[in-house]
Amino acid sequence: MNNYIGIDIGSTNSKIAVLDENENLIKTYVSSTGFSSKDTAKKLMDEALSSGIDRKDAKVVATGYGRVSVDDSDKTVTEITCHAKGAVYLFKNKNLVIIDIGGQDTKIIEVEDGNVKDFIMNDKCSAGTGRFLDVMARTMELDIPKLCELAKTGGGVTISSLCTVFAESEIISLIGRSEKKENIANAVVMSIVQKVASQTKKVSLVGKQVCLTGGLCDMDFILDALSKSFGVKVVSDKNARFAGAIGAALYAKGLK
Amino acid sequence: MSVNELPKKFEEFGEARRLGFLKAKEHKDKGGRLAGIFCTFTPLEIFDAAGIVPVSLCGTSEETIPDAEVNLPKNLCPLIKSSYGFAVSDKCPYTYFSDIIVGETTCDGKKKMYELLSELKDTYILHLPQGIDRPYVLDMWESEIRLLKEKFEKKFGITITDDDVRAACVKRNKERLLKVKMFELSKSIPPKNYYKGIHKVVDSLNFTFDLDETMKNIKKMHDDIEENYKINGSPVKLTDKRIMISGCPISGVADKTIGVVEDNGGVVVVMDSCSGIKPARNLVDVEAPNIYRAIAERYIKIGCAVMTPNENRMTMIKELVDEYKVEGIIDVVLQSCHPFSVERYQVKKLSEDLGVPYMSIETDYSTSDVGQLTTRIQAFIEML
Ligand code: SF4
Ligand code: SF4
Numbered sequence: 001m002n003n004y005i006g007i008d009i010g011s012t013n014s015k016i017a018v019l020d021e022n023e024n025l026i027k028t029y030v031s032s033t034g035f036s037s038k039d040t041a042k043k044l045m046d047e048a049l050s051s052g053i054d055r056k057d058a059k060v061v062a063t064g065y066g067r068v069s070v071d072d073s074d075k076t077v078t079e080i081t082c083h084a085k086g087a088v089y090l091f092k093n094k095n096l097v098i099i100d101i102g103g104q105d106t107k108i109i110e111v112e113d114g115n116v117k118d119f120i121m122n123d124k125c126s127a128g129t130g131r132f133l134d135v136m137a138r139t140m141e142l143d144i145p146k147l148c149e150l151a152k153t154g155g156g157v158t159i160s161s162l163c164t165v166f167a168e169s170e171i172i173s174l175i176g177r178s179e180k181k182e183n184i185a186n187a188v189v190m191s192i193v194q195k196v197a198s199q200t201k202k203v204s205l206v207g208k209q210v211c212l213t214g215g216l217c218d219m220d221f222i223l224d225a226l227s228k229s230f231g232v233k234v235v236s237d238k239n240a241r242f243a244g245a246i247g248a249a250l251y252a253k254g255l256k
Numbered sequence: 257m258s259v260n261e262l263p264k265k266f267e268e269f270g271e272a273r274r275l276g277f278l279k280a281k282e283h284k285d286k287g288g289r290l291a292g293i294f295c296t297f298t299p300l301e302i303f304d305a306a307g308i309v310p311v312s313l314c315g316t317s318e319e320t321i322p323d324a325e326v327n328l329p330k331n332l333c334p335l336i337k338s339s340y341g342f343a344v345s346d347k348c349p350y351t352y353f354s355d356i357i358v359g360e361t362t363c364d365g366k367k368k369m370y371e372l373l374s375e376l377k378d379t380y381i382l383h384l385p386q387g388i389d390r391p392y393v394l395d396m397w398e399s400e401i402r403l404l405k406e407k408f409e410k411k412f413g414i415t416i417t418d419d420d421v422r423a424a425c426v427k428r429n430k431e432r433l434l435k436v437k438m439f440e441l442s443k444s445i446p447p448k449n450y451y452k453g454i455h456k457v458v459d460s461l462n463f464t465f466d467l468d469e470t471m472k473n474i475k476k477m478h479d480d481i482e483e484n485y486k487i488n489g490s491p492v493k494l495t496d497k498r499i500m501i502s503g504c505p506i507s508g509v510a511d512k513t514i515g516v517v518e519d520n521g522g523v524v525v526v527m528d529s530c531s532g533i534k535p536a537r538n539l540v541d542v543e544a545p546n547i548y549r550a551i552a553e554r555y556i557k558i559g560c561a562v563m564t565p566n567e568n569r570m571t572m573i574k575e576l577v578d579e580y581k582v583e584g585i586i587d588v589v590l591q592s593c594h595p596f597s598v599e600r601y602q603v604k605k606l607s608e609d610l611g612v613p614y615m616s617i618e619t620d621y622s623t624s625d626v627g628q629l630t631t632r633i634q635a636f637i638e639m640l
Contacts (some may be wrong), residue, residue, distance in 0.1 A: 065631065077638065078631050079635075080632075080635035105628065114639070119639075121631070121636060146370060
């Protein structure tokens with residue numbers, strides 16, 4: 001029996017997804033990417049094969065920003081195409097707007113009839129990405145889930161800088177003025193939500209389901225805030241962080 | 257008559273650069289004239305008629321940007337900074353040995369940069385109209401071209417006759433036709449060659465000092481590609497997606513645009529920009545009674561984003577999409593280039609009307625965004 005393996009080497013975390021012949025998701029695994037994406041790629045491949053899969057019976061597609069470091073893949077495909085395939089699979093919907101807040105970039109992907117119609121990727125800076133949240137959380141001595149939790153009860157403060165470096169100093173001065181932690185947390189999360197929302201509004205949401213993939217997919221505060229901003233419910237899935245890897249595995253199934 | 261000194265830092269330069277300096281020096285030592293230019297609007301025929309070799313000084317490397325940023329702001333287009341940087345650092349043989357620099361009032365950044373440049377070199381500025389829809393536009397542009405001729409006559413103590421100018425027009429038309437013929441090799445399905453190589457040669461032609469030699473080289477490249485095609489067929493895969501690159505001049509970012517497209521399942525079939533086919537489209541009417549008028553008419557049609565409105569670019573994109581069977585448009589904007597950056601709106605709308613997928617990328621001369629650009633371009637091609 002054949003298996004299909006998708007490996008997604010992201011800037012922060014790397015993921016694998018394994019599908020069987022009938023497109024059932026039989027394994028997922030995530031690990032931090034670390035310093036060497038080559039080592040990570042090897043580790044992930046071993047992990048994928050550990051459940052008794054023979055490399056000869058498997059097709060492997062690599063995606064993500066470190067996709068070229070996967071020596072043993074049959075093909076490399078961009079994360080845009082893979083996220084689209086993965087999201088169509090997870091949300092069982094062929095007309096989607098996918099918001100993927102990644103470690104170093106944020107992508108908005110418009111999918112029509114199951115195909116990528118258009119996509120937007122932020123330019124080379126960390127505004128509006130997972131990295132931004134990470135830096136801010138660290139400045140506040142929190143982690144991202146706690147930051148999002150705290151944000152729920154805060155409000156009334158805004159930070160104006162989108163640049164990670166400037167925003168960090170804004171936060172430090174807010175802390176210095178003894179602003180309440182939950183208010184600062186709220187300001188941080190809302191700043192990223194607004195940035196992502198304004199990017200998303202460049203594509204047409206009409207007739208499409210809006211979904212959130214990537215590492216922030218189970219932060220319900222972000223989902224709620226995005227939903228409010230668009231006036232439609234933004235959905236996610238517990239496996240949405242694996243959307244890229246799942247899409248890569250699906251792509252592998254299509255390989256001859 | 258060796259009055260032409262090499263720059264003090266000459267010995268520190270790499271080999272290619274030293275050769276460039278020696279070639280330019282040789283040209284000058286033999287009494288040749290050299291002018292630096294920056295823009296497709298510059299009427300080359302006047303230079304030819306005056307016996308001046310025009311060389312483009314548009315900087316294409318980030319190497320000299322730190323030198324430029326001593327006097328120029330950071331948030332300026334890399335082409336402008338790089339060009340000025342080459343001039344202040346004495347690193348460009350053609351800037352260094354040019355007798356005169358001819359600029360033009362195009363975008364604000366370039367226009368103001370020329371003021372700094374004029375401290376280093378004799379710099380003359382052509383005044384371009386801001387659009388082409390006013391009734392006086394041709395009168396104005398014609399007188400600008402005549403003023404340029406007078407400037408040359410005075411500076412070099414020469415007389416330029418109408419016949420000289422007309423003869424120059426005939427020759428430049430020939431060169432344009434040869435270029436277009438070569439570009440048209442990409443019209444076939446699949447194109448007869450990848451664009452990467454073509455671009456390298458077109459770029460290097462700019463530094464040939466002899467128009468006859470340039471024309472010979474263009475023809476040779478055309479014939480070589482044609483010949484190879486007859487024997488071996490096209491190296492391009494039939495599945496490669498046919499891409500048009502539009503927007504700013506891209507010689508400083510060729511590897512991360514053309515290169516990335518062609519390494520990832522695409523083939524560039526045409527570039528509408530000043531690094532591509534734009535300078536070669538449209539001919540001068542050499543039969544016209546007033547040859548200056550004819551030159552003015554030819555050049556004013558150039559569809560550049562510095563014009564408002566800029567219908568001619570849209571018309572040309574439409575024609576090229578059709579002629580070259582374009583499957584996707586990548587609009588390349590250099591960072592801080594306002595004219596082309598704002599105009600993306602119209603190009604995107606036009607692409608939607610034409611039903612051709614569109615993507616725009618903003619980049620500079622650094623290599624820091626290569627990974628990101630590769631993902632975006634690859635994804636765009638996967639989408640087609
Ligand atoms: S893009 Fe416009 S301003 Fe720049 S060289 Fe071309 S015509 Fe001149
Ligand atoms: S690319 Fe844009 S900003 Fe740069 S010189 Fe040309 S028109 Fe001016």
